[in-house]
Amino acid sequence: MRKFFSSRNLVILVICLVLSIGLISATAAMRSRRARPTLIQRVSNDVAGFGNTVLSVPANGVGGFFSSVRDLLNTYQENNYLKSRVHRLNSTEVQNQALKSENQQLKKQLKLNATLTDYNKINATVLNRTPSNWQQQLIINKGSLAGVKKNMSVVVDQGLVGRISEVNATNSKVELITDSGDDASRFAVQVAGEKQTINGLISGYNNANSELEMGNLTANDKIKKGTPVMTSGLGGITPKGLYVGKVTSVSGTAGGTASQINIKPAADTKTITAVTVIEKK
């Protein structure tokens, strides 16, 4: 009978274990420090991205068919709802225009060239999602060639969904806002309390009810349910004024300090097909 572990196999196993831990730590450290991964990694990722794009076409066709059928069934209800929204939207748009031009004039008078709310946009399609149950990451089809850089913010129509964590030539990885791993960078956000603005960080994600947790609060104030939460622009990486979600509850009031605000994210991070990458001007 074969021995379960021959000494040669044991040596190989130990060497592999050491190599594995070493490689993981080394690449993880490099990933958080370097703007782009190593050349070999970039090339292999670009090759993979190309293959993925080719295979995505028929796959998206199949997926698109199912969602089209679903959309068709919802059309009537949605149409009614949208009609009611369109009227309101028109007036908001006009008002927005007026405010925008007024804002520009005021900025000119104050000689403010670039503020925290100015940004450029890059549109991208989602190639795939990381097949992992302990990491929430997307891979999108735009990379450094399109001007994507590390740490740019990523939004969909409804709001903020994450930030760029790795850039290759033709694709990049997006770390979702719901990924609150040890190494994930935190988003600086703010919410209007009854008396003052409260600043904090997105500190976690509750998988059970899909709610974000906002911690490290700077002030103690009453917050109404449904108050919108925006990025604060503090920290200098994320632009100001990106919509994150709505407050659902405030929990953990130990010693009178609201230690955590629960947020219903505006964007559903589970069904993202296209994103916009935002670059601060």
Added chain:
Amino acid sequence: MKKQIRQQLLFPSGLILAFFLEGIIMKLFSSSLAGTFPMVPYLTLLWLIDGTLFWGSQHARMLYWAAFLMGAWYDSYFIGVIGIYMFIFPLVVYVTRLLLVYVDENLIGATMIYLIDIIIVLLLGYAGGRIGHLVYFSGIHFMAFAFGPTLGLNLILFLVLYYPIKRLFEFINNRS
């Protein structure tokens, strides 16, 4: 000659296809796969194990290399940190080959081997993620929410695909 090339090509090309499909399926069905119970359809692993079972008895060296390289690619493209699946995939091939000495290759035997492999991948993968500071799930949460459903999903996938893949390998091997 042609037959030989066909035999040699089926395994690697299937592996690459499974690799891409894994990410695409994860994206298309992310509303149910990345929900409260995070699940992953480990298609690359499935093909790797099926290849070991139906094809690998004479191709051990190529199998290990394929597992190693595919693991490295998987790490680089999907995870972003190298060194996790790069070593888990060859280990799983080793374990499968080891168990094949004691267990007959039939539906029940293969399923048991696959279950053991999946458990190894889940636990070591999570451990690897922890070392790389990538994990957003606590260990208890992982065991409670992700472990069982992922095991179940992959078991179903394996059972559904067992005979088709077996027939495919037999078809390619026997066709003149």
